[in-house]
Amino acid sequence: MISDIKLSERILKSKFLVILLIILNIIGFGLGIYYYMPQLDETPEILWLIVVDCPLHVLLLAIILSSELSGSPLPDVLKFINTVGLIKYGFWTVIVILLNLEFLFSLNPVTYSILLPMHVGMILESILLFKLFRPNLPSTLFVMLFFLFGDFYDYVLGTLPHIPDTHVSLLFFESVIVSILLPALIYINHRTKPSST
Numbered sequence: 001m002i003s004d005i006k007l008s009e010r011i012l013k014s015k016f017l018v019i020l021l022i023i024l025n026i027i028g029f030g031l032g033i034y035y036y037m038p039q040l041d042e043t044p045e046i047l048w049l050i051v052v053d054c055p056l057h058v059l060l061l062a063i064i065l066s067s068e069l070s071g072s073p074l075p076d077v078l079k080f081i082n083t084v085g086l087i088k089y090g091f092w093t094v095i096v097i098l099l100n101l102e103f104l105f106s107l108n109p110v111t112y113s114i115l116l117p118m119h120v121g122m123i124l125e126s127i128l129l130f131k132l133f134r135p136n137l138p139s140t141l142f143v144m145l146f147f148l149f150g151d152f153y154d155y156v157l158g159t160l161p162h163i164p165d166t167h168v169s170l171l172f173f174e175s176v177i178v179s180i181l182l183p184a185l186i187y188i189n190h191r192t193k194p195s196s197t
Contacts, residue, residue, distance in 0.1 A: 008128045018065050021125070025062035028118060029055045035111070039162055050153045051161070054093060054122065057085035061125060068132065079133035080143050083126045083186065088147060088178050090122030095174065099167045130186075140187040147179035 011017045032055025033040075043051050060082045067074045097104060097116050104112045135143075154160040155172045163171075 009131060012068070012128060012132075015069065018069050021128075022062045022065050022069075025058045025065075025125075029059040029062070031055075031114075031118075032058060035115075036161070043159070047153070047159055050150060050159045053085065053089045053150065053161075054119065057082055057089060058122065061086065061129075064129065064132070073132070076133035076135065077139045077142065079129050080135050080139055080183070080186070081146060083129040083133075084143055084147060084179075084182050086122045086126035086129075087182060088175070090119045090126075091178070092171065092175060093119040094123075096161075096163050096167075096171065099170075100164050103164055134190055135183070135187045137187070140183050143183040144180055147183070148176065151175045151179055 011021075033052060036052050036055065039051060040048055049056060060078070064074055064079055064082055094116065097112055097119075151172070154175070155168070160168070
């Protein structure tokens with residue numbers, strides 16, 4: 001983990017690599033929106049931002065990296081939300097693909113062969129943000145509520161991406177646990193380390 005953070009610091013110091021990541025994440029956002037188009041067509045526009053979890057966090061990372069590059073960093077709470085979102089939704093998608101591997105690959109092997117590494121990449125990209133913000137208790141509670149709100153919409157009001165019904169109950173419990181536990185762990189991790197600023 002320490003070596004991963006040191007690698008992320010080296011990446012963030014390279015203007016070329018940061019610009020490359022911004023471009024790749026904008027492309028990823030476009031591909032994600034394309035993937036979600038059938039669901040967006042049948043979803044009220046007011047709910048679109050709740051439906052497109054993964055593309056939204058990929059785009060937010062590109063915006064955060066752009067703001068860091070320009071010397072006008074965004075508020076810590078946005079970086080905190082983005083860190084949790086990249087891990088939570090990246091991990092969730094990997095689980096969904098692995099749980100439904102045979103079915104999904106029978107539908108579209110090319111798409112899911114691309115989606116799997118892309119979502120692993122989302123998880124890895126979250127490491128870039130760890131040193132860019134310092135959470136406090138109020139922001140941690142806010143981030144928990146933010147993601148629990150998303151879970152409520154997904155699993156109660158039905159904005160969950162179109163997936164097989166087989167493991168939805170398991171995914172619900174996983175989502176709620178991650179929404180609470182992940183922000184708490186990030187907060188605790190930062191509390192046990194001296195501030196770099």
